[in-house]
Amino acid sequence: MNHIPMADTVSHRLREVMASVFGIDPASIAPDASSALIAEWDSVRHLQLMLALEEEFQIQFEADELVGLRSVDLIEARLRGTQSE
């Protein structure tokens, strides 16, 4: 059985959630994707995304994070922080 590095799973699951919320192809989400670059990532959908991620990863964001995590790399870093150990 292949060992799947944790980082790839987080990345993959994040993109699946984004695909569901934004209605875009997960493969189209570049590593530098952010709310500035994806048209569908407006403020209503941003909140939907954050809450969907809370459900998917079983975590709770602080209010500041809900506002500030507006790019794929910031979100991934935050998610990996909780998934490791």
Add this chain to the structure above:
Amino acid sequence: MNLEAFLTEAGTGQRPLRAADYARVARELSREGFDHDLRPLRAALLSSCSFQFAEPFLVVEGARRGLQLRTFFGPFNQFEQQVSDPRSALHRFESEALVLFMRPEDLDPDFGFRSAHGSHSEVLASAVDRLVSCVENYRSRSAAPVLVANFAVPQRVPLGLFDANVSDSLTHALAEANHGLRSRLADIPGTVVWDYAGLVRDAGTSTWTDPRMWALARVPVSAERQPTLARHLARTLAAVTFPPAKCLVLDLDNTLWGGVIGDDGIDGIQLGDDYPGSVFKAFQRAVLGLTDRGILLAVVSKNYQSVVDQVLRAHPEMLIRPEHLSAMRVNWQPKSTNLREIAAELNIGADALVHFDDSPVERGEIAANAPEVRLVDVPADPLGYERALHECGYFDMVAVSQEDRQRVQMYRAQKTRDDVRASSGTVEEFLAGLDMIAEIGAVDSANIGRVAQLVGKTNQFNLTTRRHSQADIARMCSDADHSTMYIRLRDRFGDLGLIAVGLVSYQGTDAVIDTLVMSCRAMGRQVEIALLWEIAEAARSRGCLRLIGDYVPTARNGIVSELYPSLGFSRIGAIDNGGERFGFNLADLPPAALKWPDSIRRETALSVAG
């Protein structure tokens, strides 16, 4: 459609839907050309807070109730503006159902916190008046059913633990306001109370909200409770859309009693005050409760008539007796045939029948051969029967009856005579009643942070979307060829803050509006007209000959595309980024539409840029 089958295929049938699933499934359900047998329904919602978040949940739960919902969410906190203006986005949407959601805590920020004598009642009375007025106005233009949310107890009540013990407390004022709302809406045909208060109470007030979502986006319901909210609203919308059922047709074996009468005999079936018979007896009670509402009862059973007659007449624990039944079909025919015969006998449509049967095989036969009959989704455990009957929604008796439809037509004819006068008064009266005061001033070091935030973040009411940095704006403040203006707005209920900014660039004899932004919460109050008037006056007093405004379209600012033309500006030409330039000559009479709004009092701050 069978939503459960659809969800299983979509890969979510094995577990409860998550928020991401709702988003994806909702999109699929709304797709053009998606094949289904759902009843389309255009539903509009006006709300005093943010409701848009509920959309994907509503679409999916609507499908579960047989509706393909197409939703329109009104601009933030606009009621009168949308209802009274015949050209508003609400009226252009041509809704088939309207939902009004007004929370007293959104009208008055003190609600729930302060308890000055009579203050709750005042806010609530104002809310009820406004809602009734909106419904009357809407009813004069449309026959669509209107759902009006009643008022839920907020999480915090001012008098705490003993709020219910004090006579004029918020708890009591709310209960009274809800009674009053129901009573006044009863006079308007095709209008019902959407029991939002009951929904929140049943779900639990303490877990209904998420403080983060409220603080960040004024969303009053937590993510976890969105499905609950959506289910309740979807069910209420279905109730005003589909005609109510008229007759509940019951199976007998393992439905009205435990066991099979043909095998167990009259002494062997389970029915009585001890478990498990008590479960079936309680179910019979729930069934009889429906007859109190005027629902007919009938029986369809694969049995011998004589055997069934004996149980119905002679079993001491039966609550349902022959006199309760309007029709019976006890034979070995397919149940679908029997059901159609019952409908014919009772002279009602087969689609007015609801069948309750414990056997999935029988339900399958009926779904295949008499699909117009509505089937209750009966669980395997009889302990769940009562709940299944209660939740099926087919007996939610609020569909608009034929008599009600006639009343609606008469009501509209009556209203049309007073229409013009009534409608033109309403918005102005409403705005005047807000006691608005606009403070106009020049952008300075005290407010530049907030100004920069507005310029940087506003998407909708933003004419040119030029994201000037705070440093850029500071330069404009000290530059003689620029004017920077802000409006801070207060009304009866408090301070809305600094909510509009205008940045003007003077080029020769032209005053060019580089930036015009306004916060969503100030929309619908004519504040933008006040700011433009101020800009025009400043330009005129500087000796400018022309006032020019640009509109640069983006994905989000469609609402301001006609702002300048609507105020009497003429189109001058095109500009970069697909934009348009508008203007008028300051030396001529100003356009009639561009004057300081009557409903706003004007105050100047210490300095105004000139």
